[in-house]
Amino acid sequence: MRAITITEDHRLQLSDIPEPVPADGEILVDVVATGVNRADLAQTAGHYPPPPGASEIPGLEVSGRRRDTGEEVVALLAGGGYAEVVAVPEAQVLPAPSALDLHDAAGLIEVAATVVSNLVIEADLRPGGRTDNPWPRLQGEPAPGPQTLLVHGGTGGIGSFAIQFAHALGARALTTVGSDDAVRTAQELGADLAWNRHTTDVPAAVGEAGGADVILDVVGGPTLRDNVGMLREHGRLVVIGTIGGPRGELDLGALMGRRARVIGTTLRSRPVAEKHLIVQLTRELVWPMLEDGSVRLPVQARLPLADAEKAHQILKDGGHLGKVILDVRD
Structure with missing residues (x-):
């Protein structure tokens, strides 16, 4: 498969490598597109290594199709997104929201899960504000x-x-x-x-x-x-x-x-069980917001996978609105 790998001198290069082999509890996703995040820039620079056991390939989120069912999905990753195929715990996979183009949906799950979890x-x-305070309201405390x-x-x-x-x-x-x-x-x-x-x-x-x-x-x-x-x-x-x-x-x-x-907090290094709870809550809260238009996903640019360096430069330059997407498949 085609994938973006990181060279010893911290550059991104298009490579041909074997497909991943899914572990227990994992499924294969044929990737349509992947979102670009600042964590990818930090990893490329050598400052943010993936968690133990995670793919060395950058990329924390993808959209694509489950190989076993063909269902259109989005997936939250600990690494590996800049590739044509990813192996990901099934617990971190959600049906793609119908309100988004499948390519653009690649930039959704990492940012949405980060916002919801934090x-x-x-x-x-x-x-309506916090409602779980068990203590009586103090005199002068705002309602x-x-x-x-x-x-x-x-x-x-x-x-x-x-x-x-x-x-x-x-x-x-x-x-x-x-x-x-x-x-x-x-x-x-x-x-x-x-x-x-x-x-x-x-x-x-x-x-x-x-x-x-x-x-x-x-x-x-x-x-x-x-x-x-x-x-x-x-x-x-x-x-x-x-x-x-x-x-x-x-x-x-x-x-x-x-x-x-x-x-x-960080999201990338959390255990699978915690990520599962986070993505389920994200679906519960965010998918309806996408459907009714109260939330949208701004996309600054969509580039082919081979242009990963250019995509990283957009984030380095700053001033962009929303996400940058790498198209892996047409």
């Missing part, structure tokens, strides 16, 4: 109501989806972006407020907007102190990336004073 499971973002989400990088793959998802849940969505044009794009996606991070004092702007109950951050260390400062009481900061670096300064006094939490 906003709903980890940060407890839900319609439960719609929560406010702050997303950094609101026009990227994760950000563009998170804004729409939060809006569909009834939450208030704030975001930072990299240009004035991106501000308008984020507002079209459903952001209630959006700021150009290069020309705005973001902590001050978020403070004027009332702060955030949940912050979804892909930048990492450099934004840690400001993020904690922008949280409301009982706020949750969910860190899912370290584009800006892995280390930052944490103001423990501010964290404690807000009774807030900092949560760090």
Whole structure:
């Protein structure tokens, strides 16, 4: 089969390699297309190796057809997506949503599962605010109501989806972006407020907007102190990336004073059983949103598999809207 492999000097090359052999509990999927994610760039650069036992081929999500039944599916992977065939645990496979073209659906499951697992499971973002607090409301504490989400990088793959998802849940969505044009794009996606991070004092702007109950951050260390400062009481900061670096300064006094939490998560290395629960919840929440049009999947570019280097360069350059897709089959 054709696949993209990583060379010793961290380049991507089209290679001819044997098809994978499925292990117990796995099925083969004939890949139609694969989504490109920043994790793929980090792996290519040698900074994000796959979990033990996973394929060394990059690619965390695909669309295609089950070889055993022919059903059109999407699959969440720990690696191996940049190839004509993948072996994947059946528990991580879902029927492809009918609302999307099968090629475009390749860019859905990793971003949707990331958003659902982090906003709903980890940060407890839900319609009407948090309802699971067993303690009586303290005097002066605001009544439960719609929560406010702050997303950094609101026009990227994760950000563009998170804004729409939060809006569909009834939450208030704030975001930072990299240009004035991106501000308008984020507002079209459903952001209630959006700021150009290069020309705005973001902590001050978020403070004027009332702060955030949940912050979804892909930048990492450099934004840690400001993020904690922008949280409301009982706020949750969910860190899912370290584009800006892995280390930052944490103001423990501010964290404690807000009774807030900092949560760090990854999706790729989770056990199959956890991924199964996440993809099932993703289907339950997101597929209806796709059907009624409250959420869409912006696609910046679709390129042939052989142009994987060009696809990575689009993400490196930044300024794109949504996902980049590699077409594996016509």
